[in-house]
Amino acid sequence: MADSQIQMRKLWEPENPKKTLAYQFMQTANRKRNRGLQTWEDLHTWSVDHRSEFWEEVFQQYPIIHSGSYKRVVDEHARMDSVPAWFEGVKVNFAENVLFSPDPQDPSKACQNRKRDGAIAVTEVREGCTEIRHYSWREIRERVGLLANAMRARGVKKGDRVAIVASNSTDTLTVFYAVTSLGGIFSSSSTDMGTRGVLDRLQQTRPKYVFVDDWALYNGKTVDLRPKMIEIEAGMKDIPELKGLVAMPRWQNKPADISSVPKGETLASFLQAAKGDTTLRFERIDFRDPFIIVYSSGTTGMPKCLVHSTGGVLLNSRKESNLHRDAFAQDPEESCTLQYTTTGWIMYLMACTSMLTGTRAILYDGSPFLPDLTAFIKLVGEQRVTDLGISPRFMQTLASAKPPVSPKEVTDLSHLRRVMSTGMVLSEAQFEWFYDQGFPKHVQLCNISGGTDVAACFTMDTLMKPLYVGGTMTPALGMKIEVYDQEIEGGKGIKGRPVPVGQPGELVCTRAFPTMPIKFWGDESGEKYFNAYFARFDDVWTHGDFITIHPQNRQIYLHGRADGVLNPSGVRFGSAEIYNVLDANFGEEIQDSICPGRKFTQELVKRVKDAIARDVGRRCVPKYVFETPEIPTTINLKKVELPVKQIVSGKVIKPSDTLANKDCLKYYYQFAKVEDLIQPRSKL
Structure with missing residues (x-):
């Protein structure tokens, strides 16, 4: 600490x-x-x-496209747990604000300011930095209009849910903006999530349509997703709201045969309902009305289905992008955001909302470490990325490589303004590495x-x-x-x-x-x-x-x-304090570690103990350290502590499909009786 x-x-x-x-x-x-x-x-x-004054000032200085008016911003005297409404009387549409900008003279009207037809809006990149495709604002608007009109013809309307199980692609982005243009509610899951995890989400939200990639590619391996489509359809058989599954082609112009999926049809077939009409028509809804459902990790039970308001997310994005990051002070055609994320993480929404300011968004699908550890970083330089979103795990992988990978030595990062890091605690050693070895001094590290x-x-x-x-x-x-x-x-x-x-x-x-x-x-x-x-x-x-x-x-x-707070000898401290010490002192010897809230020991114990005693405190030194073959993480590579804590405390848990490696939890059951486990070994 x-x-x-x-x-x-x-x-x-x-x-x-x-x-x-x-x-x-x-x-x-x-x-x-x-x-x-x-x-x-x-x-x-x-x-x-x-x-009220502050948020009204944000609303006025950085307006969103809207109609209607409000009498008050919020009831500041309302209890927080009453979830008070904001800007009652104002109507907005999420997709309209992404695809257009408010007219400077009349924010009820849309214009192409910062989003001109010919400028690049989206760059799609597949694993290994291949299949790079650029889409202009005009092309994105036309794609969204066509799909939205097909959805409308199929009966999708305000309040209906439409879900995807798909990669971070232009097709997925189009579904997101199409359903929200109608006033519908979008939700997403990544293709690497297990079917049970997907159904735990879909059975609660009961979507009208589910769009699914027909194939997935990750870490050099292709996965046929048609069996998953069949399992999803079977799992949703008692959900009357579901009208069908739509298969999106992973490889352009090569749609898979989905005749084995009874309620399935191809995206091309679904689009025929639009009859070629690409006209955009936006349903403006109340400021408080929902546009997206996101999910808790579900690592310790059924995922929570969190419903977010259209106006709240739009206005907050205005605040964060401008008052924290100066977005409107930059030329949009010289700005580019690359957020590494799957569609099953909240950072997917953050990647999409970057387009609200006219910034080009790069959608990357697949492992960032193929064909080698430098490829993704080279992409950052080649595409002149200004805003890069990664995780502490990403930085750790580069820093602990043999030899270590220094991004500033790999490519020209002169255009890079900031690197955002989230998903887990960023250690102090990683801060030091970022500026001493990793990135140029001018880049702002945004934890x-x-x-x-x-x-x-x-x-x-x-x-x-x-x-x-x-x-x-x-x-x-x-x-x-x-x-x-x-x-x-x-x-x-x-x-x-x-x-x-x-x-x-x-x-x-x-x-x-x-x-x-x-x-x-x-x-x-x-x-x-x-x-x-x-x-x-x-x-x-x-x-x-x-x-x-x-x-x-x-x-x-x-x-x-x-x-996950640890409390040995009455001293309370976070697991990150242990991770900080291990990252700083044992980066080459310990690949990863976990602190589930139990005391433990291992071969490096003396040096580990000494370092923890020195940097955190003597009463924080663990008693036992064991070598473990694998650390449990979510699909988004977040280290998971609570299930391990429950297991080593004697509980039997049901592993969640949101874990990338749930089978590794079996290893930890032996530590529920740690004293019995170490008797044949030498105590340290």
Whole structure:
């Protein structure tokens, strides 16, 4: 854990904070609202203490295409657990805002500002940096119009669900924008998810159509997905809402024969219902109305189906892209976002919303490490990517390679502005590697945290402050995050207790924000929603992360999940503290590690113990360290601790299909009786 009394090393700082959009935004707000905002801290304080003023200013300075009007922004006196409505009376459409921009003179009208017909909107790249195809804004609009009109002819309307089980491709993107153009609700699963995991989602959301890739390619292997289509159809036989499955060709102009799928048809057949009509017609819906359902990982039970509002996500994207990252200050045709993600992760939504500013989006499907570890990085240089999204695991793979891969030595990264990292805790050693060996000094490393639950960041980057080693730079604007004492048992009606700055505790948000899920699908009483976020502390969103706010630089240090907190000898610390030590001291000897919340030991134990005692504390030293053949991860490569913790604590669990390697959990059952296990061995 970062010592709160030590000023961490400065790694990066902005060239001129007073030239940022955030600073301009403050000056406009000062004139209009008689404020005296001068610093980033001033702006954040105003954004959470005067939420109506702040969000209205975002709405006015960075408008979205909309119609209607509002009498108030939000009821600031409403309880947070009532999930208050925002901008009631305003109507919007997600796809319309992606495909067009608001007319500067009249935001109820759409125009092609920053999204001209001939400019490239999307670049599709398949595994190994092959099959690269560019699509203009005009082509994307025509593709969406054609599919939307086919859906309309097949009866898809406002509120209907349409799901995909598909890769990160232009076809998938087209489905997303087509269904939302109609006011429908989109949801997605990746092709590498097991059929049971897919059905756990689809049986809850009951879509009208499911679009499925006919083949998948990952890590050099092709997989026929027609058997999965048959299994999905069989699993949905009692869902009357389902009208059919649509097979999307993985290889252009080579659709698979799907005659074995009774309710299946090809995409080409489905599109015939449009009769060639590519005209776009947008159904504007209430600001609060849903446009997407995303899912919790489901690693410890049925996945939660989180329903997000159209207006909330649109407005938050305006805030993050401009006030945190200066998007509208950049030439859209010189801006390009590449977010490495599957369609089953919330970062897929983030990749799609990058197009709201006119930025070109690169959709990459497959392993980023084929044909070798340099290919993906070379793509970043060749495509002049400005915003790159990866994970700590990606960086670890490059840094621990033999020989190590240094991206700045592989390709020209002069166009790269920032690298976003999320999915798991980014260790302090990785911060150091990023600037010392990995990337050019001008690139901003943006460690972000938020997630599926909020479709937004709780903590992220800013262009108005320096970056120091570890953690994330700042609470996101409009997010009133605090650190509560994790030792309080909590319960309905129990008030939480903030801890002093510099002490670790549980991340909570104490004011409502626009991207709170409007509900869980199928949770009519709201009980599951309440229990997920509000049952621990009264009228406060409990997010489940274990964090510290540094008293000097005010960065937020992430220590792992609160339910994975370790507590030997009464000292509470996060699993990330152990991972930090192992990454910094044993990168070449330990490929990966996991801290499930049990004490353990192994051959490197003395040096590991010494390093942990030195860097974390003597009472945090593990008693047992065992070698394990495989670390459980989700399909998105997030390290999974809670199922392991449950297993070694003596519980028998049902592995989730959202795990990439669920069979490896069997290995951990032997540690439920660790004392018996080590008797034949020498205790260390």
